[in-house]
Amino acid sequence: EAGVVQSPRYKIIEKKQPVAFWCNPISGHNTLYWYLQNLGQGPELLIRYENEEAVDDSQLPKDRFSAERLKGVDSTLKIQPAELGDSAVYLCASSSRTSGTGELFFGEGSRLTVL
Amino acid sequence: GENVEQHPSTLSVQEGDSAVIKCTYSDSASNYFPWYKQELGKRPQLIIDIRSNVGEKKDQRIAVTLNKTAKHFSLHITETQPEDSAVYFCAASRSAGGTSYGKLTFGQGTILTVHP
Numbered sequence: 001e002a003g004v005v006q007s008p009r010y011k012i013i014e015k016k017q018p019v020a021f022w023c024n025p026i027s028g029h030n031t032l033y034w035y036l037q038n039l040g041q042g043p044e045l046l047i048r049y050e051n052e053e054a055v056d057d058s059q060l061p062k063d064r065f066s067a068e069r070l071k072g073v074d075s076t077l078k079i080q081p082a083e084l085g086d087s088a089v090y091l092c093a094s095s096s097r098t099s100g101t102g103e104l105f106f107g108e109g110s111r112l113t114v115l
Numbered sequence: 116g117e118n119v120e121q122h123p124s125t126l127s128v129q130e131g132d133s134a135v136i137k138c139t140y141s142d143s144a145s146n147y148f149p150w151y152k153q154e155l156g157k158r159p160q161l162i163i164d165i166r167s168n169v170g171e172k173k174d175q176r177i178a179v180t181l182n183k184t185a186k187h188f189s190l191h192i193t194e195t196q197p198e199d200s201a202v203y204f205c206a207a208s209r210s211a212g213g214t215s216y217g218k219l220t221f222g223q224g225t226i227l228t229v230h231p
Contacts, residue, residue: 056218106159
């Protein structure tokens with residue numbers, strides 16, 4: 001079974017430029033998460049989707065961040081414009097509401113460096 | 116919202132010793148407590164979890180204990196091996212309906228180093 005796939009793995013951009021990250025969750029997983037992980041810190045939730053509906057986006061800085069999950073499968077996280085402080089790893093995860101466990105399956109992450 | 120505190124931030128042990136990592140949480144409604152292991156440059160992976168209806172769970176060399184009254188839970192690794200070296204994160208969440216546990220709030224992480 002394929003795991004959660006994210007791209008790109010690495011991205012280096014100048015500040016004020018836009019950037020987008022893509023995530024393909026595990027097949028059949030209804031719930032999709034975007035987490036931000038700063039160096040030496042635990043992941044922090046940005047947004048959680050149940051199918052195509054964003055059910056928790058309270059931590060998403062909506063002035064520059066946006067996300068979508070069209071058709072309830074793949075998701076894209078966008079930052080426009082990027083700031084120096086956005087340098088971090090963006091982790092996508094998915095889980096199943098019917099599996100009987102609460103396990104989150106993470107992707108490898110997209111490491112963003114803003115210069 | 117939930118707040119999870121994790122200690123220590125770094126832990127160094129000799130191979131074969133035991134390691135203990137402790138977490139406290141603030142939301143008394145939290146009922147799911149997983150532990151994730153993250154090797155350098157890799158994705159976090161679940162190693163063990165516990166729900167609030169039990170006080171202890173064991174899986175080979177790792178175990179987790181939960182004290183709901185004190186709102187803290189701990190990870191215990193016995194007979195540590197060099198391959199146990201990684202960053203360990205605790206987390207907490209509450210049920211979001213069905214078998215979904217909604218938002219996981221993570222601790223700050225513990226860097227465990229096991230010296231051969």
